[in-house]
Amino acid sequence: MTIDTPAMAALVDPDTGVRPQASTTLPSHAALMDITARPEQVFVRGEGSWLWDDRGRRYLDFVQGWAVNTLGHAPACIRDALAQQSGLLLTPSPAYYNAPAIALADMLCRHSVFDQVFFTNSGAEANEGAIKLARKWGQLHKGGAHEIITFGNAFHGRSLATMSASGKPGWDHMFAPQVSGFPKARLNDLASVQALIGANSVAIMLEPVQGESGVHAATPAFLQGLRELCDAHGLLLIFDEVQTGIGRLGRLFAYQHFGVAPDIMTLAKGLGGGVPIGALLARQSACVFAHGDQGGTFNGNPLMCAVGLAVMQTVLAEGFLDQVRATGDYLGKRLEALSAQYGLGEVRGVGLLRALELGQPMAAAVVAHAREDLVLGAAGDNTGLLLNAPRPSVLRFMPALNVTTAEVDGMMDGLAASLDAVGVSKV
């Protein structure tokens, strides 16, 4: 693939104003902003746990859109929901009711402790809404208190406020000035939270399992302690379940796994199973938006809500979450055995959100080998493996929730082969 040069700018057709394409065989990707290091492959098709690129190589996918594709690639129920809804109604207006939004909000509330829902288009937007809701609640009930205690290494999104709420190293001075009002405590250190509570505090916000930081779970005792602190000081407890929600940990929501209910919860990733939808959910006492406080052109559009309904119906079907827990336990056990075999580090996580500590900064090399050079299966088979390295020495595993144990076995074989290839030896 070639990118066009300044010389080509001179080749603008004077009649149409269009520049010639840089390559006649492949479209150049130079027109996409270069916001991350992407491999050269162009992905063209997916099915379940498998992806295909434009060169005909096939990949076993344990990234799944970053824990987005709840039911794997291109599941029939999402295709059918999109086809049916797109023939009926795309967007009436966010200021009109539509049937899929009503049904999905009702379903989310009936299966949780929450009373009302505001739909968004992303996780960052859901968290931005949670921050606004907490600040509004502080204006009404806490004399204008607005500080939300968040955590080191947290990830809440890439809008200005959610970047400020995040505790990602280096983000505190990127795009300065920060949005203020997000003092940082340490995960699983209740005293560090207690020390930050003051007259300006309105809420505590966290991921029950920090995903982007490399899968670090809060302990049940810590979450219970946060609940007690919130009750004692009149604060809202906010769970960012953008990554942990919709069955990822083997229960519909992570708060059910930990047995601690928040006042506000956000969802995104898995709710759409591959399409953009998020949600902000709150208990009645925290539903304080007045007309004009919150909105958005595409929010609660029937097309995405119809997909959310299809995903929820599948995840709530008899036996589905039991299977997630069983496969998650199997994945955890196999990772632990591999770690022992190669003398690697800790295996972390719950359900189908797992991480393996490699002990050395070689995660990127393992990921690259698995994607580019691995031959998974029979010799000559053009099959690779997609893995994620959220930190230099950590691999994260977030397969489709309907991944099979045979596919887990396939991933483990590929991972072992890639470890061998980058020079890690068995102990």
Ligand SMILES: *Cc1c(COP(=O)(O)O)cnc(C)c1O
């Ligand atoms: C991915 C993620 C977000 C951001 O969601 P976007 O849809 O990318 O805006 C927020 N919080 C958590 C925990 C996430 O994993």
